[in-house]
Amino acid sequence: MNILKPRAAMFFHDRMGDQCDSAAYLIHTPAQRHNCDASPHLSFDDELQPSSVVFPIVKDLSTLQYITTILRGSPLAPIKLVADLGGPLIWLDCASGFVSSSRRVIPHQSIQCSRAGVGAPRDLGAKACDVFPENGKTGLAKRGVLVEDTIALRSTDGSKSDPLITTVDRFLFSYAPALLLQGLAGGARGMSGLGRGPKRQSLTLKQPSLFIYxxxxxxxxxxxxxxxxxxxxxxxxxxxxxxxxxxxxxxxxxxxxxxxxxxxxxxxxxxxxxxxxxxxxxxxxxxxxxxxxxxxxxxxxxxxxxxxxxxxxxxxxxxxxxxxxxxxxxxxxxxxxxxxxxxxxx
CATH class of the missing domain: 2.40.70.10 (Acid Proteases)
Structure with a gap:
């Protein structure tokens, strides 16, 4: 069912915003030091220790899809993504023409690759890590490559009313063929997968003066x-x-x-x-x-x-x-x- 339709606010240890044409995902994330074998999920330097990462979203009225914008690459540049609650990872259109000096293709025989779930390696010089990103709208999946790059997100440590901008280095996501963009809102260059991890086992419904799990x-x-x-x-x-x-x-x-x-x-x-x-x-x-x-x-x-x-x-x-x-x-x-x-x- 459409998660932004009911008026009850929702928390998946990720809190959903108010139910209207614009809202925000808040992903509560344990602070941990980022290292070379990190999984595709978010992690942060110990100095920052944000308790939540905020994804502002707006509804595209022509497709009724929810759009979020993140910053990625070096230099940082905005990119629009369709929010996909069940998607396993973020994937981007590899034909966008954007060049980032901090981007690195993940090799097939690596910890990052094994954690992401892969297919057979392709015959590339770098033996890139193959992944199969899926368009959650059409169900179409195509072969892509796992890469890491810098992204920037709004975050909060719970003490400030206005979110901060948190930069995450070596964040893992997938490049995918432009064919996967079919059916997505105009201007979107991929999907932001927010699928649940192994520790995310309950949902919270907020009723007046009450939280129910x-x-x-x-x-x-x-x-x-x-x-x-x-x-x-x-x-x-x-x-x-x-x-x-x-x-x-x-x-x-x-x-x-x-x-x-x-x-x-x-x-x-x-x-x-x-x-x-x-x-x-x-x-x-x-x-x-x-x-x-x-x-x-x-x-x-x-x-x-x-x-x-x-x-x-x-x-x-x-x-x-x-x-x-x-x-x-x-x-x-x-x-x-x-x-x-x-x-x-x-």
Whole structure:
């Protein structure tokens, strides 16, 4: 499901910003000395010891993708990337023409290469480390090479209101063919993979005056949570098991398996009718469409995703589950993903 749609702020030991067209990723990172065998994850000099790295993001309105800008190379130059919550690493278009004096291709037989996950070495003089970056939007993966270079990010040590600029030397990322840019927002030159590491095992939902934790499922790079049941307007939906719910910054709307969607649609329409909401003819891709005339959005049905117990739930306030398509019409942001959807909810 789209992680920036619900109004609850979220923390993956990475905190999500407010749910609007611009927000920020905050990645809480242990301070550690950077060394030559570092993995692709962030690390910092002991002197700096930032507690978080901040990725400001904005929504591209044509693709509904979230864009972040980082500085990289020597000299430092800005580059726009599409945020991919489940991506294993940052990858950039190798045909951009940018030349950095601090860039170094990682050799195949190296600790960095073994930690990144590789394929067979290519017949290059440097025997470059092959990786296979993937476009999280299209699912296309192509052979690329692992490189290291300098990047600069905003960071905070928790004592200052304004983030600082932290420079990270020898940061690992992938160069990829320009073909992988297909389907990405205009101006983006790659993707910023923020996939979970082995120590990232829980997600925090921020409720008023309360923090609630739920465990993450599986061992992949993706962020998935176990949704036991759903409620609309406080009424539990007659679903046996909802199951794995994958969180995504790439999929623009919450997508559910067909049987779940059918039950959800019937219950939501019933709750909306009790609030005197009028349905209108749906238009793809939306299956539930309402007239917004005279509707108090603060009274729209609340959707609860119930997690490990009735006390632990992710609440999606009514107005934040809707997509306003015109001044007169709004649609439910829940879509039918078909019977073969890998995750019950995406």
């Amino acid at each position: 739920t465990p993450l499922m599986g061992s992949s790079q993706d962020y998935s949570i176990n949704v036991k049941s759903m409620k609309i307007g406080g009424n539990k939906l007659p679903l046996d098991v909802v199951g794995a719910t994958k969180l995504s910054a790439i999929v623009p709307y919450t997508t559910t398996e067909s049987s779940i969607y059918a039950t959800f649609t019937e219950a939501y329409k019933s709750a909306a009718a009790s609030r005197n909401m009028t349905t209108v003819v749906p238009v793809a891709p939306f299956g539930i469409r309402f007239s917004s005339r005279g509707v108090d959005e603060s009274l729209l049905p609340v959707i609860d995703l119930v997690l490990q117990s009735e006390m632990v739930k992710w609440r999606i306030h009514g107005s934040n589950s809707m997509v306003r398509v015109s001044q007169r019409v709004m649609c439910s942001g829940f879509l039918d993903g078909g019977p073969g959807l890998t995750n019950s909810i995406l």
